[in-house]
Amino acid sequence: xxxxxxxxxxxxxxxxxxxxxxxxxxxxxxxxxxxxxxxxxxxxxxxxxxxxxxxxxxxxxxxxxxxxxxxxxxxxxxxxxxxxxxxxxxxxxxxxxxxxxxxxxxxxxxxxxxxxxxxxxxxxxxxxxxxxxxxxxxxxxxxxxxxxxxxxxxxxxxxxxxxxxxxxxxxxxxx
Numbered sequence: 001x002x003x004x005x006x007x008x009x010x011x012x013x014x015x016x017x018x019x020x021x022x023x024x025x026x027x028x029x030x031x032x033x034x035x036x037x038x039x040x041x042x043x044x045x046x047x048x049x050x051x052x053x054x055x056x057x058x059x060x061x062x063x064x065x066x067x068x069x070x071x072x073x074x075x076x077x078x079x080x081x082x083x084x085x086x087x088x089x090x091x092x093x094x095x096x097x098x099x100x101x102x103x104x105x106x107x108x109x110x111x112x113x114x115x116x117x118x119x120x121x122x123x124x125x126x127x128x129x130x131x132x133x134x135x136x137x138x139x140x141x142x143x144x145x146x147x148x149x150x151x152x153x154x155x156x157x158x159x160x161x162x163x164x165x166x167x168x169x170x171x172x173x174x175x
Contacts, residue, residue: 067137
């Protein structure tokens with residue numbers, strides 16, 4: 001069985017985004033059961049120079065939609081980074097899932113050797129598609145997702161490793 005570039009990219013973003021959405025649902029249920037407003041988690045951070053939870057969600061979303069768009073050679077959707085409520089954070093992830101799911105195999109397959117340029121302040125990073133995916137895009141995406149997970153854990157939300165790895169899959173299998 002052959003595995004395509006699409007198979008190793010798009011489903012990876014999608015499953016992790018769905019797990020993140022399931023983590024947000026579990027967090028909301030935990031907060032409500034404890035009489036806590038889930039919005040109290042939005043400004044949580046572990047260090048003074050660290051981005052808050054909301055920003056971690058925004059950066060995870062940006063990493064997914066930007067990474068996928070570059071692989072598919074399409075413009076990424078622009079989100080304003082103005083989320084201030086729990087509902088808006090959840091909607092941000094839902095919009096990101098919808099965009100990633102809209103990418104078709106023929107848009108990504110063949111991008112392994114395509115040159116991808118990532119403009120940054122003061123420089124541009126240049127990658128092949130496979131190097132972009134493996135050395136930048138997925139690691140950056142996972143960093144922000146796991147940081148959001150860790151921030152919620154630090155607040156006592158009862159999340160475990162399987163919520164991060166397979167929360168959405170476990171729900172699908174149970175249905």
